[in-house]
Amino acid sequence: MIRAPPQPYLGLKVFVFLAAVTLATVIGTYMFASYTNEVSRNRNYLTLGFDHIYILSKRGKENRRRVMAKQMQFQGMTFGFHPALSSYDIEHPAEYTHFLGEEHWPNVFQNHSLSAEALADYRSHLNVISDMVRLEFGSALVLSDRVDMEVEIKQQMRDIVTKVPSSWEILYLGHCSSEPETHRPSGISDTLFFAFEPRCTFAYAVSRQGAIRLKRILDNIWPNPKHPFDIQLIELVKPYFIEAYVIEPPLITERQDYSSQENLHNVKFRPLQKSTLNKLGIIP
Numbered sequence: 001m002i003r004a005p006p007q008p009y010l011g012l013k014v015f016v017f018l019a020a021v022t023l024a025t026v027i028g029t030y031m032f033a034s035y036t037n038e039v040s041r042n043r044n045y046l047t048l049g050f051d052h053i054y055i056l057s058k059r060g061k062e063n064r065r066r067v068m069a070k071q072m073q074f075q076g077m078t079f080g081f082h083p084a085l086s087s088y089d090i091e092h093p094a095e096y097t098h099f100l101g102e103e104h105w106p107n108v109f110q111n112h113s114l115s116a117e118a119l120a121d122y123r124s125h126l127n128v129i130s131d132m133v134r135l136e137f138g139s140a141l142v143l144s145d146r147v148d149m150e151v152e153i154k155q156q157m158r159d160i161v162t163k164v165p166s167s168w169e170i171l172y173l174g175h176c177s178s179e180p181e182t183h184r185p186s187g188i189s190d191t192l193f194f195a196f197e198p199r200c201t202f203a204y205a206v207s208r209q210g211a212i213r214l215k216r217i218l219d220n221i222w223p224n225p226k227h228p229f230d231i232q233l234i235e236l237v238k239p240y241f242i243e244a245y246v247i248e249p250p251l252i253t254e255r256q257d258y259s260s261q262e263n264l265h266n267v268k269f270r271p272l273q274k275s276t277l278n279k280l281g282i283i284p
Contacts, residue, residue, distance in 0.1 A: 045154060046078045048173075049161035050205055051137040053079040054128050057145040058086050064145040071276050075154060081145075082131070084124040087116035103130055106223040113226060122229040125201060126218050132211045140211070144202035147174065148283070149252045151274040156251055163189045169210025170195065170237065170244035174203035174252030176269045183248055195237045195244035200269075201230045203252035210242065249273070255283065 047053050055072075057065050065081060072079050089096045093107040105126075108119055125142065132140045150156060157173075164171060165188070175198035183193035206214065217236065218225075225232060236242040250270050255277070277283045 044161075045158060046076060048077070048141055048154065048157040048205075050139040050141045052132070052135075052140045053077060053143065054082045054131075054140055055079055055143045055145055056084040056124055056128065057081050058084045061145060067277070067282060068143075068145050068147075070280065070282070071149070074276060074280060075149070077154075079143075082124075082128055084145075085120040085127075087120050090116040090119045090123070101131065101134060102127055108223045112224060114228065118228045119225070122225055122232070123222070125229045126215070126222060129206065129211050129215050129218070132206065132208075133215050137208060137211075139205060139207045141173070141203070141205040142201070143252070144254065146255050147202050147252050148255055148272060148275050148277045149203075150272055151276050151279055153251050153276075160189065160191060160247060163192060164245060165243075167209075167243055168245060169207050169213065169242050170233070171205040172198045172203065172244065172246040172250075173205065174200070174250040174254070174270075175246055176200040176254070183246060186245060191247055191249075193246050193248050194240075195246045197234055197238065198244070198246050199230055199234070200254065201233065202254045203250075213242065257283070 044050070053072075055065075055068055057068070068081075083099055085096075090108060098104055105123065112119060114122070128140075128142050172195060184196055186192050186194050214236075218232070221232070227235065233242070233244075237244040250272075253269050253272055256269065275283070
């Protein structure tokens with residue numbers, strides 16, 4: 001019987017081949033993971049580090065939506081408009097049509113202590129928080145359709161979100177009637193403070209844990225809240241019942257030409273350093 005001549009270094013060749021295959025697999029896996037992480041970072045970058053951006057907007061406010069859409073397009077951010085209630089919806093509950101996915105909430109009492117406008121604002125925010133819980137977002141940013149933001153907000157937020165503790169529940173990107181000296185230092189960053197009395201809710205983010213807790217609390221208060229929504233949050237934030245932070249100076253503010261018309265608390269708003277709407281030529 002004729003035997004095949006022995007192959008020199010056959011074992012070494014097999015070893016080299018298997019090592020090459022293993023190395024290629026490891027490199028491919030690393031590159032795919034890096035690509036996936038980069039895609040995830042870029043996706044979050046388009047929503048300022050959050051899973052979603054809600055913009056609350058009432059019916060009949062088409063001009064505001066156009067301005068907000070233009071601003072968000074300039075910033076390269078993805079977002080979704082979310083219907084906000086009006087005082088008419090509160091005063092005429094029989095005519096109100098719940099949108100798809102919205103909970104059928106109890107009507108307010110006839111002898112309610114808050115104005116219909118304040119109740120509509122309260123319910124609008126509660127609806128957004130409920131929607132966030134329903135869709136299982138890890139976090140979401142809630143904006144009014146009346147806001148202006150810093151031109152470089154994406155770059156600024158990219159640095160800030162990495163410093164916010166994982167236990168956070170509310171993060172105010174904008175606020176009013178709260179001066180820097182009233183904030184409580186967090187010891188984390190020069191721009192990040194523990195919230196104390198952050199009035200106004202035209203720009204705040206909520207984590208999933210925060211949304212679940214807020215929904216449970218606010219559902220028990222509705223349909224007869226005693227405070228406007230932003231004051232209700234202060235009642236939870238001030239004693240540290242909710243872990244909340246503010247960014248100082250604010251990165252988002254409310255347009256003065258709009259806020260003067262719908263200012264529920266006669267508060268003052270902080271100016272921006274570089275206004276996006278000013279850069280777009282929308283406001284002087």
